[in-house]
């Protein structure tokens with residue numbers, strides 16, 4: 347089968363790889379209809395992870411079940427499904443408590459709980475930017491979707507970024523009437539803004555420097571904060587008459603940079619500690635890593651990121667972090683889409699064939715104007 351393969355920094359190719367197949371009785375094989383490129387893929391693309399060359403990329407997957415193993419009883423061939431990026435066993439302590447992103451059984455990597463498709467450190471599972479995908483523990487992981495092609499682009503956001511944006515607001519403790527600051531207007535930040543508005547936030551400020559992304563934030567009713575037009579903290583403090591916001595979401599990650607493009611991994615954490623009012627909450631869904639050989643400081647290379655923890659303590663802030671447990675949210679978010687209350691596809695900019703993936707990675711990585719979210723349609 348054809349698949350998108352990581353071949354080294356800034357090099358992905360589309361080539362033949364071994365077919366995905368049922369390997370365990372609890373597996374299913376999915377024929378992909380839509381598989382997205384994610385900002386998380388860019389950490390690998392840019393050579394800022396330990397991902398192995400030859401890895402098939404792709405963790406934002408949906409499609410139709412082609413085949414199931416003999417122990418799969420809930421899901422059957424022909425079902426249209428969304429595949430959460432987390433690979434969970436469904437029965438360990440963390441899975442049973444709703445933390446499928448920290449499954450204790452699916453990732454053999456020493457010291458890492460939680461597995462994913464086609465991702466550095468997340469276990470030996472090929473990704474879904476391919477014609478077919480093997481899904482372990484299919485009954486536990488797959489989410490059924492209505493048959494047909496309706497809402498394809500909206501449902502494509504259920505495997506990762508819509509639940510992840512929602513998780514950012516949940517970690518931050520957003521409730522109706524809150525003012526919320528979202529740092530990063532990439533796909534995850536835009537989904538966090540969409541989530542906060544659905545939950546009844548009074549005002550949502552979205553910070554970035556990419557004007558096409560900020561325009562999308564405004565289209566859904568958020569207020570754009572262009573960090574090249576002045577410090578984002580000052581801009582939000584002015585807009586809130588010096589009070590700050592109730593909640594903040596970090597949707598940038600360890601490659602955060604200033605207006606000139608210089609990386610400062612602590613920058614957004616510092617901004618959030620300053621802009622969230624005392625006793626408020628911060629949800630960090632942007633990725634930080636335990637080792638980053640490409641970092642500009644020795645501390646950051648060891649995953650040590652000094653930020654204003656003293657100020658955070660003094661303000662009594664609560665801070666939540668980590669990979670999103672997609673299965674905790676995807677069912678409800680699917681139903682919000684079907685009911686017409688959520689439309690996460692508003693950020694989709696491109697539909698491309700699998701063969702166009704190398705070009706898509708290059709444009710999305712450059713944050714080229716108008717490349718806000720790329721969907722690959724392998725069958726098309």
Ligand SMILES: NC(=O)c1ccc[n+]([C@@H]2O[C@H](COP(=O)([O-])OP(=O)(O)OC[C@H]3O[C@@H](n4cnc5c(N)ncnc54)[C@H](O)[C@@H]3O)[C@@H](O)[C@H]2O)c1
Nearest residue numbers: 385386530532533534598599602603631632633668669670
């Ligand atoms: N926790 C999870 O489960 C999870 C899931 C998916 C993605 N992620 C992570 O979320 C992060 C965002 O993902 P994405 O797909 O939106 O990526 P992206 O790279 O497309 O978007 C990040 C955005 O942050 C902006 N940015 C950079 N520095 C900034 C700053 N100082 N202030 C404000 N904005 C700044 C960039 O211009 C960019 O638009 C990534 O780190 C990704 O790995 C986490």
Ligand SMILES: [Zn+2]
Nearest residue numbers: 384386406506
């Ligand atoms: Zn993703």
Ligand SMILES: [Zn+2]
Nearest residue numbers: 435438441449
């Ligand atoms: Zn588990």
